[in-house]
Amino acid sequence: MNEELLKAQGKSAKQPLVVWAIFFACIISFMGLGLVDPILPAIADQLHATPSQVSLLFSSYNLITGVAMLITGVVSSRIGVKWTLLTGILFTIIFAALAGASNGIWEIVGFRAGWGFGNSLFIATALSAIVGLSFGGTAKAIILYEAAIGLGISVGPLLGGELGSISWRGPFFGVSVLMIIAFLALLFKMPQVPKPKVKGSVLDPIKALKFPGLFLLGLTAFLYNIGFFTLMAYSPFVMNLDEHGLGYVFLGWGLCLAFTSVFVAPKLQAKFGTIKSMCVMLTLFALTLLAMGIWTDSSTTVIVAVIIAGLFLGTNNTLITTAVMQVAPVERATASAAYSFVRFIGGAIGPWLANKLAESYSPHVPFVTGAIFVLFAMLVVAFGRKQLKHVDKIAH
Template sequence: MNSEPGRSLNAQYQSAKQPVVVWVIFFATIISFMGLGLVDPISPAIAQQLDATPSQVSLLFSSYNLITGIALLITGVVSSRIGIKWTLLTGILFIIVFSALAGSSNGIWQIVSFRGGSGLGNSLFIATALSAIVGLAIGSTAKAIILYEAAIGLGISVGPLLGGELGSISWRGPFYGVSVLMIIAFLVLLLKMPRVEKPKVKSSILDPIKALKFPGLFRLGLTAFLYNIGFFTLMAYAPFVMDLDEHGLGYVFLGWGLYLALTSVFIAPKLQVRFGTVKSMCAMLTLFAFTLLAMGIWTDSKTVIIVSVIIAGLFLGTNNTLITTVVMQVAPVERATASAAYSFVRFIGSAVGPLLATKLAEAYSSAVPFYTGAVFVFLGVLVVAFGRKHIAHVDQISGHS
């Protein structure tokens, strides 16, 4: 940002020296990602009460992530025509409606379908929110992304706790909870977010696909595809082997999410400065892969599974900030386009992970999904390590900021 916008926004600064609009989007992002974590504690309850298999319940994650990923290809088209504010509001509106419909459903396939609708809303929101925070925040791109990742971490950490409390009343509660919270986010954005100028050049649906021709961005997307299979093996499948009630699952994923939030803000920047992006990413992904491996070896130990899930938040939070920071700088394309391209590939992996994990468990044993997830994450490490020449230059550009 140049000095003129900085002066015009000066009156809106809060103690952290960010415009009010950035904090509005930050708040809405927290609520949006609470919707993802809310489902975790109720997965076993849905399977039991609706007479569904774990693989059918896993489709609550897979349908949501698949539609999110595919729809991310159109977010730039939409936001460049109706503007950032109305793209965010439209996405939130979809989430409000489809979350309420999921809560009103009486069968697993209805819920799966409505979760897909929520995924459409999520796609409009998340890519636009990231580019908006990066574009409107004061300071470096890295610091803006840390703010965005902190919002994700807070949402993911608080979501399971609220989901456990509401889910202990009824499995429908978390879906209605998401709807109510997003109504609050909708009203806050509607009233507090100013109109942001539309881009001068309208985006094409092919822009994110074309952006993947840049080797650095493609490799980061492929890495995210691979490690998100492991990520969602842990998130969607682990609740079925913990043997905990809704409250217990809520507290476990609260710990996981808190570690994810704290490391994304405080640890990732320090590691990037000390060791550089590529080495830090490889280290975090390797540690996460070993965590999944331990979960496979000691699947019968509830204590090991619980501790492993919580510890995994340390590695995932750090890696998420590192990889997102690089994505926004690695290719000579608009930030929104880079975000959409990367997230498109990443969410496809997020859709594969839950279904693959539960199918493997049903076909073989409860340990196989964790072993498989570890293998995919290790492959992600290799993609980063052997593609470092396309990524490492970002450290020199940013000066480790």
């Protein structure tokens, strides 16, 4: 798998237009993750909300995304890949626009949940669609998908900062408009992909978690995402920057994440193995969060740490996603849904917990707590390596 990934990076095979349409839609979809980062303080200020209330924009989005992962297989096996993608995009268009038109924090939190439902339908189906429609094999498709994720996560904060400097409503309307373009491109250019012969069940992802390897990786991702979203949802409140400044900081973070997820992770995987590389990346991320917890009062330290963290997060994201695809003897879509269900629950807890801890104790506590969760994630991988050792055998 590692050799395939490295070879795929060197290829320049032309892809059909529909693959680039899905690629574009993936970028816009993943923009939603970091889009609200630069406008969190502005929303809190203008809507008279507390940081923990504003953090629920992440929590509701991630919670519904995670829970809805259980039904994505049911939906796609009945209406097909194309209409699952289009339905997900349609939900995003509607709920992003509704969030932009809202006048209260609880309305936005609710509409972000609807956005999360659309996001789950889309991202759960997009990878299989790219694999099925692209030239160059699975390795090339994974590189394309990871590149789309990286671009979306890096461009999202930049767009959020630029549009957010005009109005906090701007980023929401911006995503809605861009997704309309993606919807039309897929509607007219994407062919019908044959439906699977076996209909999916809501219980399939739950049952898949009985496999020790997949369960361990899901638990790892649950703990790790608490730290991940502590950084995403809490750090904007302690950097003392405006929308433009926050947008550029998270652009740097996202570019680091995109670069390492596509170019660095496969090389580390090939040289040191998945499990060792994951343990090192998780340890480095935990230490970064700890440094942010110790020097929270230094805006410069927090800014630099956020950008550096992107290097470790991008690498780990690719490592753990690749491991999930290899570890369970079930279909990739089912394994992905099971893993995503668990990790997005962690992503829902992290933002609210971080800001609540800051309000109840001190600004330092959220980062230190996040570091502890990430350290536990590393220990899960380290002590569970016997159940995960075949990942590296498959990879090599």
